[in-house]
Amino acid sequence: MDTLYWIFIGIAFAISFVALFYPILPGVLFLAAGFLIYGFAFSFEPFTPLFISVQILLFLSLFVVDYVGNAYAVKKKGGSKAALWGSTIGLIAGPFIIPVAGILIGPFLGAVLAELIFQKKGFKSAVSIGIGTVLAFIGTTLVKIVTQALMIGYFYYQVL
Template sequence: MDILLSICAFILAILGIAGCIVPVLPGTLLSYGGLLCSYFASYSQMSTSALWIWLAVCIAVSLADYFLPAWMTRRFGGSRAGSIGATIGIFVGFFAGPVGIILGPFVGAVIGELVNDRSDFAKALVVGFGSFLSFFVGTGIKLIVAVGILVHVVADIWVHVVADIWPAFWNWLTNLF
């Protein structure tokens, strides 16, 4: 069971890093799932306080990432329509592929601002830039947390992977062929 938990811990931690970029996958929460798998392995040295701290960080980062586009849109002088447009742009951009994921909040904020006030195109571009910037800030924060969790998972189970799991896997692989 420990081998399965260790494999799941690594896979979830790596998927968590990928999920920081892909909006559909909850990146930090997947990483936290990897941390939980690592914790429940019999040889884990992780404390419960570390689990609670990482949980609080993951929840805070997930909430911040959800509200950041609207907040940054407002911070750059945008209206409520620009904030709503940025939020809609995130979801619509997902269906347009990688470029849409990056440009969706920008385009949504610009369209929202233009719906609100057609006469100030320059302001709409500035507000769109704020929303675009929020994507990079939110992604960066999520990546920092996900990589931190991966490092914690690796530090917790790496010695046992090298000592126990890798030789067992190697024996299985050599017996297979």
């Protein structure tokens, strides 16, 4: 039975990484699910107050990095809130409309179209903002990969 629990924990952690590329999935919740599966199946004893505090800070940082990174890139390129909303909608819809490539094309098109339609910006400016959102997505995704790996590594360090 222990092996089955570890498989479920591994699946939850794997889905948390898949969620980085399919943002409709609540990746952070799958990380927490992995921790909870361990706690209920084995023991909550390794989850010290320090462990819980560190994990909460890292959970919060995942949200902050995601939002601040994209907002900063859009602002730096001269984009509006419409571009931010457009890139977010594109990020969610893109992977489902165009599997694999949609994760990059979606936010780009969302930001570009939002700037062209709602802000009446020129094509060159809108494309620059769209590129900024894609670069921000790539950067924040790399940070989130490292953060999630640290969270999981710390979990294994505590429980093994």
